[in-house]
Amino acid sequence: MDVSAMIPELFSALPLTLAITFTAMFVGFCLALVATTLRVRRIPVVSHLTDLYVSYARSVPVVLQLFVAFYGLPLLVALLGAEDFFSPTIAAMVGLSFYHGGYLSEVMRPAYLAVDRGQHDAADSLGYTFRQKIARIVGPQAVHFALPGYGNSIIYLIHNVALVMYIGAADVMATAHLIMERDYNQYQFETYLVLAVIYALMCLIAWFIVHFFELRSPMQAPEATTTAQIKNAAIASV
Amino acid sequence: MLELKDLKLSYGSTQVLNGVNLSVKRGDVVSIIGPSGTGKTTLLKCINYLVKPASGTIAFDQIRMDYQRADKAAIQAIRLRTAMVFQQFNVFKNMTVLQNVMDPLVVVQRKSTDEAREIALRELERVGLSAKRDSYPSQLSGGQLQRTGIARALAVRPDVMLFDEPTSSLDPELVGEVLKVIKDVTSSGITSLLVTHEMQFAKNISNRIVFMDRGVVAADGSPAEIFDAPSNPRLAQFLQSELAFQ
Ligand SMILES: Nc1ncnc2c1ncn2[C@@H]1O[C@H](COP(=O)(O)OP(=O)(O)OP(=O)(O)O)[C@@H](O)[C@H]1O
Ligand SMILES: [Mg+2]
Numbered sequence: 001m002d003v004s005a006m007i008p009e010l011f012s013a014l015p016l017t018l019a020i021t022f023t024a025m026f027v028g029f030c031l032a033l034v035a036t037t038l039r040v041r042r043i044p045v046v047s048h049l050t051d052l053y054v055s056y057a058r059s060v061p062v063v064l065q066l067f068v069a070f071y072g073l074p075l076l077v078a079l080l081g082a083e084d085f086f087s088p089t090i091a092a093m094v095g096l097s098f099y100h101g102g103y104l105s106e107v108m109r110p111a112y113l114a115v116d117r118g119q120h121d122a123a124d125s126l127g128y129t130f131r132q133k134i135a136r137i138v139g140p141q142a143v144h145f146a147l148p149g150y151g152n153s154i155i156y157l158i159h160n161v162a163l164v165m166y167i168g169a170a171d172v173m174a175t176a177h178l179i180m181e182r183d184y185n186q187y188q189f190e191t192y193l194v195l196a197v198i199y200a201l202m203c204l205i206a207w208f209i210v211h212f213f214e215l216r217s218p219m220q221a222p223e224a225t226t227t228a229q230i231k232n233a234a235i236a237s238v
Numbered sequence: 239m240l241e242l243k244d245l246k247l248s249y250g251s252t253q254v255l256n257g258v259n260l261s262v263k264r265g266d267v268v269s270i271i272g273p274s275g276t277g278k279t280t281l282l283k284c285i286n287y288l289v290k291p292a293s294g295t296i297a298f299d300q301i302r303m304d305y306q307r308a309d310k311a312a313i314q315a316i317r318l319r320t321a322m323v324f325q326q327f328n329v330f331k332n333m334t335v336l337q338n339v340m341d342p343l344v345v346v347q348r349k350s351t352d353e354a355r356e357i358a359l360r361e362l363e364r365v366g367l368s369a370k371r372d373s374y375p376s377q378l379s380g381g382q383l384q385r386t387g388i389a390r391a392l393a394v395r396p397d398v399m400l401f402d403e404p405t406s407s408l409d410p411e412l413v414g415e416v417l418k419v420i421k422d423v424t425s426s427g428i429t430s431l432l433v434t435h436e437m438q439f440a441k442n443i444s445n446r447i448v449f450m451d452r453g454v455v456a457a458d459g460s461p462a463e464i465f466d467a468p469s470n471p472r473l474a475q476f477l478q479s480e481l482a483f484q
Contacts (some may be wrong), residue, residue, distance in 0.1 A: 118328035122387075125286040126342040126394065127317040136345060140332040218374045219331050 003190050006179050010194055013175035020089065020171060021161050021202075024096035025154065031101025050105075058104020062095075064159045069095030070167040087232040092164035092171075100157050107153055111146035112138070144217045149212035155203045162199070172198055239264045239429065240398060242408055245284055245294035245305070255291065256453035257305070262431065267424045268475045269440035270433045273452035273476055278433040279325070281450070282400045285431075286311045291392050299397075318346070321391035325403040327383040327388070329375045335362065335382075336371040347394065359387040365419050368464075381412030388419055401421060401432040437480050441465050447475045 051238040057065070070091040077086050115138050123133040167175035176191050245258040254277040262268055270278050283289045284305075285296065291305040298319065303312040330338050336358055343354035362368050365385040375383055384404055391399060404420060405413045415441055424430045424443050434440050439463070440447060447464040449457035457470045468474040 122328035
């Protein structure tokens with residue numbers, strides 16, 4: 001057994017890691033949208049419950065949220081009579097989705113509120129319906145304000161996926177530990193190094209994508225932004 | 239064609255409109271003047287229901303509404319027939335100049351893109367912004383932003399134009415270009431309501447001047463009646479301070 005053999009082994013756990021990440025990204029995004037809508041609308045009781053959820057997601061350590069999902073979910077699926085559905089991976093996805101959704105809602109809400117009141121006034125006075133206003137004017141501008149925070153929240157999510165090994169999901173981190181134990185802890189440093197590179201790469205790619213959209217935003221450009229400028233800026237900031 | 243009766247509105251405990259009455263005939267160019275904070279902006283916003291008056295009624299041709307029983311259809315009908323130009327421009331920041339003017343035509347009026355584009359280009363020509371049509375708001379001067387706002391308002395073919403201090407957040411050297419456009423618009427015969435602190439300009443373009451003070455219409459008359467022979471002492475005082483300032 002040599003060092004290079006462990007790399008493909010680690011990579012074999014990557015699909016599951018990515019599946020957990022993307023599920024949490026997608027479900028979390030939807031949860032954040034709903035939570036943000038409920039919070040800016042200020043509906044009695046419902047909005048307060050949503051506030052409560054958001055402060056849970058933001059203030060309870062993510063490891064703890066994963067344990068809550070891991071031990072809480074079986075009770076819930078038992079109630080629904082769907083025990084077969086439960087696995088550590090599912091618990092990881094649920095736990096991280098709730099964490100990410102709450103966190104992201106606190107990115108979206110300020111972004112929505114950052115859109116100038118006058119933009120609402122102009123759209124309303126021209127006869128836009130609420131949906132048209134959100135879709136055409138307020139939404140795109142809020143996205144612009146939300147992008148930097150969104151990039152951060154994705155990076156935190158990727159970091160926190162490393163915690164799912166505590167509830168027994170077989171991501172790259174868990175796999176690394178399995179490899180190390182099997183190999184009598186010979187290559188600990190090397191294994192962690194490879195792991196570090198994998199995480200760094202995932203974060204860098206995510207950041208690069210988000211940053212590309214940031215630079216492309218029309219609200220950003222003080223003068224006409226060319227593709228070359230976007231590329232240069234992106235390279236300079238890596 | 240537009241009649242507001244006994245409009246009352248307060249923000250929290252501050253009473254801003256104390257029973258405003260105002261009626262505007264078709265083709266009128268009415269300038270609304272008055273001290274800062276008397277509710278001029280608020281009054282214009284009431285017409286489009288951007289703020290909610292506590293009581294009062296509005297009649298716009300055959301559309302009638304009591305603000306205590308606000309009704310969506312009436313609000314929308316009035317919004318579609320008026321267009322507002324804002325002190326802070328409120329040009330859509332995520333769209334180019336051309337998109338700003340086209341978007342309401344496509345989205346609200348359901349015109350085809352080609353037709354909307356044609357109308358938008360004509361209005362941009364009129365306000366002298368053809369060359370800037372593909373620029374984003376972040377790339378424009380205040381004067382250009384306000385002319386975009388005016389083109390967007392004109393493009394919807396409103397029956398009434400509502401201007402809220404269109405030049406008061408502009409650098410002095412940019413005021414002229416915007417006033418020129420407004421003068422062109424008001425002299426084309428479109429009914430207009432203009433809140434302004436530009437006294438000389440108001441006198442030149444209006445056929446009626448309304449003086450608002452402490453939440454009510456305190457004087458209402460022809461430019462000559464208001465400027466040359468102010469009967470109301472608060473009006474005389476206001477005019478004096480404005481002239482001293484200019
Ligand atoms: N959203 C708001 N919340 C609370 N108070 C407000 C709000 N908008 C305006 N006001 C207050 O209402 C009063 C009238 O405001 P308004 O903007 O209508 O005055 P105005 O006559 O347009 O003044 P100006 O000439 O300075 O533009 C002011 O005292 C202002 O402070
Ligand atoms: Mg005002």
